Amino acid sequence: MRYDEMTPEALREELSALKKEYRKMQEMDLHLDMSRGKPSIEQLNLSMGLMDVLDSTSDLTCEDGTDCRNYGQLTGIDEARELLGDMMENNPNDIIIYGNSSLNVMYDTVSRAYTHGIMGNTPWCKLDKVKFLCPVPGYDRHFAITEYFGIEMIPVPMTDNGPVMDIVEKLVAEDETIKGIWCVPKYSNPSGISYSDETVRRFARLKPAAKDFRIFWDNAYGMHHLYDDRQDYLIEILAECKRAGNPDLVYKFASTSKITFPGSGIAALATSPNNMEDIKKQLRNQTIGHDKVNQLRHVRFFGDIHGMVEHMRKHADILRPKFEMVENTLEEELGELGIGSWTKPLGGYFIGFESLPGCARDIVARCKKAGVKMTPAGATWPYGKDPQDTSIRIAPTFPPLNDLEAATRLFCLCVRLVSAEKILAEREAQ
Amino acid sequence: MRYDEMTPEALREELSALKKEYRKMQEMDLHLDMSRGKPSIEQLNLSMGLMDVLDSTSDLTCEDGTDCRNYGQLTGIDEARELLGDMMENNPNDIIIYGNSSLNVMYDTVSRAYTHGIMGNTPWCKLDKVKFLCPVPGYDRHFAITEYFGIEMIPVPMTDNGPVMDIVEKLVAEDETIKGIWCVPKYSNPSGISYSDETVRRFARLKPAAKDFRIFWDNAYGMHHLYDDRQDYLIEILAECKRAGNPDLVYKFASTSKITFPGSGIAALATSPNNMEDIKKQLRNQTIGHDKVNQLRHVRFFGDIHGMVEHMRKHADILRPKFEMVENTLEEELGELGIGSWTKPLGGYFIGFESLPGCARDIVARCKKAGVKMTPAGATWPYGKDPQDTSIRIAPTFPPLNDLEAATRLFCLCVRLVSAEKILAEREAQ
Numbered sequence: 049m050r051y052d053e054m055t056p057e058a059l060r061e062e063l064s065a066l067k068k069e070y071r072k073m074q075e076m077d078l079h080l081d082m083s084r085g086k087p088s089i090e091q092l093n094l095s096m097g098l099m100d101v102l103d104s105t106s107d108l109t110c111e112d113g114t115d116c117r118n119y120g121q122l123t124g125i126d127e128a129r130e131l132l133g134d135m136m137e138n139n140p141n142d143i144i145i146y147g148n149s150s151l152n153v154m155y156d157t158v159s160r161a162y163t164h165g166i167m168g169n170t171p172w173c174k175l176d177k178v179k180f181l182c183p184v185p186g187y188d189r190h191f192a193i194t195e196y197f198g199i200e201m202i203p204v205p206m207t208d209n210g211p212v213m214d215i216v217e218k219l220v221a222e223d224e225t226i227k228g229i230w231c232v233p234k235y236s237n238p239s240g241i242s243y244s245d246e247t248v249r250r251f252a253r254l255k256p257a258a259k260d261f262r263i264f265w266d267n268a269y270g271m272h273h274l275y276d277d278r279q280d281y282l283i284e285i286l287a288e289c290k291r292a293g294n295p296d297l298v299y300k301f302a303s304t305s306k307i308t309f310p311g312s313g314i315a316a317l318a319t320s321p322n323n324m325e326d327i328k329k330q331l332r333n334q335t336i337g338h339d340k341v342n343q344l345r346h347v348r349f350f351g352d353i354h355g356m357v358e359h360m361r362k363h364a365d366i367l368r369p370k371f372e373m374v375e376n377t378l379e380e381e382l383g384e385l386g387i388g389s390w391t392k393p394l395g396g397y398f399i400g401f402e403s404l405p406g407c408a409r410d411i412v413a414r415c416k417k418a419g420v421k422m423t424p425a426g427a428t429w430p431y432g433k434d435p436q437d438t439s440i441r442i443a444p445t446f447p448p449l450n451d452l453e454a455a456t457r458l459f460c461l462c463v464r465l466v467s468a469e470k471i472l473a474e475r476e477a478q
Numbered sequence: 479m480r481y482d483e484m485t486p487e488a489l490r491e492e493l494s495a496l497k498k499e500y501r502k503m504q505e506m507d508l509h510l511d512m513s514r515g516k517p518s519i520e521q522l523n524l525s526m527g528l529m530d531v532l533d534s535t536s537d538l539t540c541e542d543g544t545d546c547r548n549y550g551q552l553t554g555i556d557e558a559r560e561l562l563g564d565m566m567e568n569n570p571n572d573i574i575i576y577g578n579s580s581l582n583v584m585y586d587t588v589s590r591a592y593t594h595g596i597m598g599n600t601p602w603c604k605l606d607k608v609k610f611l612c613p614v615p616g617y618d619r620h621f622a623i624t625e626y627f628g629i630e631m632i633p634v635p636m637t638d639n640g641p642v643m644d645i646v647e648k649l650v651a652e653d654e655t656i657k658g659i660w661c662v663p664k665y666s667n668p669s670g671i672s673y674s675d676e677t678v679r680r681f682a683r684l685k686p687a688a689k690d691f692r693i694f695w696d697n698a699y700g701m702h703h704l705y706d707d708r709q710d711y712l713i714e715i716l717a718e719c720k721r722a723g724n725p726d727l728v729y730k731f732a733s734t735s736k737i738t739f740p741g742s743g744i745a746a747l748a749t750s751p752n753n754m755e756d757i758k759k760q761l762r763n764q765t766i767g768h769d770k771v772n773q774l775r776h777v778r779f780f781g782d783i784h785g786m787v788e789h790m791r792k793h794a795d796i797l798r799p800k801f802e803m804v805e806n807t808l809e810e811e812l813g814e815l816g817i818g819s820w821t822k823p824l825g826g827y828f829i830g831f832e833s834l835p836g837c838a839r840d841i842v843a844r845c846k847k848a849g850v851k852m853t854p855a856g857a858t859w860p861y862g863k864d865p866q867d868t869s870i871r872i873a874p875t876f877p878p879l880n881d882l883e884a885a886t887r888l889f890c891l892c893v894r895l896v897s898a899e900k901i902l903a904e905r906e907a908q
Contacts, residue, residue: 084549092548096535099534099536100533103530106529108529115519116739117739118516118739118740119514119516120741147769149765149767149768151764151766152765162603164626173603196760309548311549311550311768312546312547312770312771333585333619333622333625334581334585334623335581335582336579336581336741337579337741338577338578338579338741339742341739341742342769342772
């Protein structure tokens with residue numbers, strides 16, 4: 049029965065039982081972490097072969113004769129650009145291979161626009177006001193970058209098809225100070241949804257007032273399907289922009305962080321030739337080149353894109369039961385109570401949870417007091433401020449299945465407890 | 479006999495012989511490169527063991543329990559901070575391990591000062607004028623970074639003991655817009671000299687007008703001795719600044735680029751706790767962490783600082799004959815002609831050559847026409863403009879010894895040819 053249809057007496061009784069259960073859980077002294085999108089140890093073990101592909105007898109020469117051990121190759125070795133081109137569905141020529149982190153590439157991209165401007169436009173540091181659109185809920189580390197640069201963030205609501213495009217279109221067309229939008233278009237962080245074809249088409253056809261408006265397209269989970277037979281397909285954004293006559297509209301980011309080892313993978317940026325030339329002017333001053341040995345290591349480990357796809361199936365085999373367990377537990381514990389909704393993504397690293405208004409922060413706090421760490425409530429909103437206080441990101445990947453189940457049960461208990469308290473308090477206030 | 483003491487007739491005869499010899503050299507169709515400070519293949523082979531220290535059976539756990547394969551450890555793993563601390567002669571706590579390139583760390587350090595300012599001071603992008611002192615001859619990639627950020631570069635002459643400190647002291651004390659100075663204090667690029675104790679002492683005691691003035695101390699060649707028994711020792715700058723009551727005056731940079739593999743090593747920054755806190759505010763937004771697996775790989779390869787020192791002796795065994803051959807050839811071919819001087823460094827990657835005024839550009843051009851690529855003349859000066867046109871950087875490390883000898887002979891021939899022409903032309907003009 050829905051909590052909001054229960055009599056006050058029944059709800060009070062429920063609350064009392066929940067509190068008793070919560071105290072029992074506290075005594076279990078849990079130390080579980082569902083806060084960050086980290087791969088599990090089992091997943092990391094899948095890539096240990098990466099440590100074997102190069103040894104002291106290996107020839108570390110690229111196909112074009114470049115010695116990977118020495119300086120050079122500013123935009124990456126050809127074979128890595130090909131592999132990541134296949135991974136990102138882009139022409140290898142449109143790709144720059146960077147260092148170990150796509151977050152760092154995004155920071156760098158904002159920073160360059162701030163210091164030098166984009167393709168001849170005024171550097172953002174010389175403007176009085178710069179704004180970014182931030183689909184919400186979104187990724188806290190994106191928001192941290194824009195906040196660090198003093199960029200004003202404007203939340204745009206998300207639907208199951210992506211950001212509300214009516215709003216996006218209107219705002220970017222009207223306001224020249226809006227210079228960018230953060231997107232995680234596939235298996236989105238945190239909701240796990242993918243942008244619909246219509247959404248991508250409309251993105252490619254934006255008519256921004258600012259010539260230096262760019263879409264920051266963080267395709268972090270492009271390869272991260274949970275199922276073989278049910279997968280989201282995304283229209284490739286660079287190609288769609290080109291077809292729409294908007295070739296320079298997008299910076300696209302990806303990495304192998306959650307494919308091999310987070311922090312020891314390779315990251316890449318894909319963009320139009322014009323943007324590429326613009327970026328290279330900086331890159332030449334910034335570095336002599338990124339880690340080519342690690343690029344070669346990745347290429348030799350996967351062989352080709354098919355090798356990477358097969359590798360991702362192994363990740364999926366580990367992740368699928370975790371996602372399903374969480375979803376089933378949520379359904380079992382909360383399904384009929386009307387106190388929360390959640391997504392059932394086909395890939396990615398997160399499940400998005402929406403509580404009753406005004407409950408998210410309390411739920412996460414309750415979890416913490418009983419030993420389960422969640423992503424801080426509000427983290428999915430710019431400045432950490434979720435105005436409705438409803439959005440919670442569930443990150444089921446890191447804990448082992450048993451721990452995850454305990455953590456999810458506790459989470460559900462906290463949702464029930466906080467929601468029951470909330471509903472009762474509201475009734476009493478009436 | 480010195481060229482400037484020869485009779486015009488004798489000099490014309492010499493020139494004619496030189497031209498004949500030059501044409502002969504051109505027919506040899508050389509393709510040699512003395513332009514960049516790249517290690518040779520033989521040197522790269524010294525580090526192939528780096529590819530063996532980790533394999534799929536390795537435990538990639540740090541001493542503190544961190545799984546190097548996963549996210550985290552923003553400032554680097556403890557054992558890498560210890561190793562690079564020993565290498566840089568700094569407290570591991572004062573060290574941040576970065577990615578693969580110290581040049582990138584320097585760029586990032588300038589960029590951060592530009593976008594956010596140093597320790598609460600006005601960001602450089604908000605100032606009308608920012609200047610850097612540039613000891614000359616110096617490193618072209620340093621100058622490229624400051625030029626890219628529109629920072630005005632003021633050349634400061636170098637002596638055999640470092641920059642002329644009277645000038646440095648006066649300028650930084652007088653001019654608040656001077657925010658930094660580029661230094662390669664040990665086995666300097668390109669002259670190979672090391673700063674004297676007095677120079678370092680005076681650096682640590684600078685009284686800059688600007689609160690956000692910093693010394694950019696690029697200790698790229700700290701470990702790069704050519705001899706066991708004759709080595710330059712440098713006063714450690716952070717410690718000296720602390721003793722002088724100027725703890726926050728320095729950013730110090732280093733990397734293993736020329737110790738293991740350029741581009742696949744690890745880089746580090748050492749600085750005071752105050753600067754460190756300031757930097758971490760950025761770092762947290764910029765990345766989740768650098769490549770810890772590669773940090774661990776380096777630690778396990780060297781074991782400790784003694785292992786690294788022994789490794790550097792092998793580099794020295796390869797480099798020493800090259801440096802000595804170049805120096806001997808220069809002495810043999812040019813020793814008594816009075817048309818150039820050069821340094822005899824005890825370490826590093828370069829020999830500095832000073833031609834007669836107005837000759838450097840022509841010498842390098844002549845070398846190029848006969849198939850030997852040198853660093854462009856002028857590259858050792860800000861904006862590529864060497865006002866006297868005398869400074870040439872010789873980079874003897876990359877070519878095999880035989881090639882290097884051919885290249886050096888050709889270089890000497892070009893020096894003689896251009897100098898003879900120059901002296902004759904001047905006489906005729908009188």
